Amino acid sequence: MPKGSLENHLFRRGPQPLSWATRIKVAIGAARGLSFLHDAEEQVIYRDFKASNILLDADFNAKLSDFGLAKAGPTGDRTHVSTQVMGTHGYAAPEYVATGRLTAKSDVYSFGVVLLELLSGRRAVDKTKVGVEQNLVDWARPYLGDKRKLFRIMDTKLEGQYPQKGAYTAATLASQCLSTEPKVRPRMAEVLATLEQLQTTKNAAKHSQTEHQTVFDPVHKSPLSQHRSPRNLTPSASPLLSHRQSPRVR
Ligand SMILES: Nc1ncnc2c1ncn2[C@@H]1O[C@H](COP(=O)(O)OP(=O)(O)OP(=O)(O)O)[C@@H](O)[C@H]1O
Ligand SMILES: [Mg+2]
Numbered sequence: 001m002p003k004g005s006l007e008n009h010l011f012r013r014g015p016q017p018l019s020w021a022t023r024i025k026v027a028i029g030a031a032r033g034l035s036f037l038h039d040a041e042e043q044v045i046y047r048d049f050k051a052s053n054i055l056l057d058a059d060f061n062a063k064l065s066d067f068g069l070a071k072a073g074p075t076g077d078r079t080h081v082s083t084q085v086m087g088t089h090g091y092a093a094p095e096y097v098a099t100g101r102l103t104a105k106s107d108v109y110s111f112g113v114v115l116l117e118l119l120s121g122r123r124a125v126d127k128t129k130v131g132v133e134q135n136l137v138d139w140a141r142p143y144l145g146d147k148r149k150l151f152r153i154m155d156t157k158l159e160g161q162y163p164q165k166g167a168y169t170a171a172t173l174a175s176q177c178l179s180t181e182p183k184v185r186p187r188m189a190e191v192l193a194t195l196e197q198l199q200t201t202k203n204a205a206k207h208s209q210t211e212h213q214t215v216f217d218p219v220h221k222s223p224l225s226q227h228r229s230p231r232n233l234t235p236s237a238s239p240l241l242s243h244r245q246s247p248r249v250r
Contacts, residue, residue, distance in 0.1 A: 001063060003056035006030075006114070010051060010121055017157035020166070021199075022060050023118040027170075028195045029062030030054050034111060035188035038104040043073025045081070045102055049110035050091045050124070051117055073104060090124030090135065095182055105182035111191060112177025116140050119170060121155030137178055144175040166198050 003009070006026055009018050018026070030049075037044040047069040055063045074081050080101040085092070093109035096102055113124050116136050124136050133139045143153045147168050151160075154167060173194050179185050186194075 001055035001065075002058045003060065005052045005065075006054040006056060006062070006118075007051035009056070010117055011123055017121075017155075018060075018118075020158060020162035024166075024170070024195060024199050025060055026054065026056065026062045027115055027118055028192065028199060029060075030064065030114065031111065031188055031192040031195055033062065033064040034107050035192045037070070038073070038107065038188050042075075043104060045071045045073050045104055046107050046110075047071055047102065048087050048091075049107050049114060050088050051114055054114070071102060079103065088124075090137075093182065094180065103182060104188070105185045108177050108185040108188060108191065109182070111188065112174045112185075113137060115170060115174040115177065116153075119155065119167065119174065120153045121157050141175065141178065144171040166201070169194065169198055 009015050034046060034049065037046055046064065046067070048066055049064075053064060053066045055065045057063065069086050071081060071083060080103045082100050083102050085097055085100050087096070087106075087110070091110040091113045093106040096106040096109075113136065116122075117124060120136065120140060122136050122139075126134055126136070140153045143149045147164070150164075150168055150171055153171075154162065173186070173191060176184070176186050177191065
């Protein structure tokens, strides 16, 4: 694909940083892909949703790649499929990692992680960071529901060029996708609808400088100094679930 993967654009030095509008466009394209799979007559659970598997064409239309782990969804009265745990650490839903019970809501969780990556420009798991900052979800979660603190997790490469309301809506959506309880997570069709609204609202198109300059604080404080996880969680960043690099883990 001409523009490579979302991972390249978000985390590698070199390419132009992605604008807010492009990030939303990519999120919409990827959400549409998952939504299509989940709502197909025979449901497909993608299972390996992550930035490196979102490929971009010349116009930043997103395409999902690597269907190697995709799995047929539950049929009949079944609520889930039981399966060997595979996927990628940092993106896989906690209940799936813990029990092997796979539902479409596992993909919704992974989508929430990628949405956070789009907002923050940080990787799901980053071993070069210290403590809670190694795990994006643990680090960012406390800031997602707080309008006044959200800027602290926003990607500094955006240089404040994003609509505050739009960012807050996206952060709230990410937070819902990342709910510990799978049933509480929205369906991908709902996620898609919310993101599409974000793209069409005036608020997304017109992000006047003045609007966010009132609140945007150019000093990107490390939330670590403000917040410590109660569990002081230091997640293992090993690709424990990577189907390539390590044995499949139950
Ligand atoms: N058709 C393609 N066009 C452009 N870049 C691609 C294409 N296919 C893969 N890539 C990029 O090449 C790199 C390696 O991809 P690969 O799928 O082998 O590994 P991965 O996505 O990091 O992990 P996984 O094996 O779990 O999918 C990634 O950065 C990926 O985004
Ligand atoms: Mg891949």
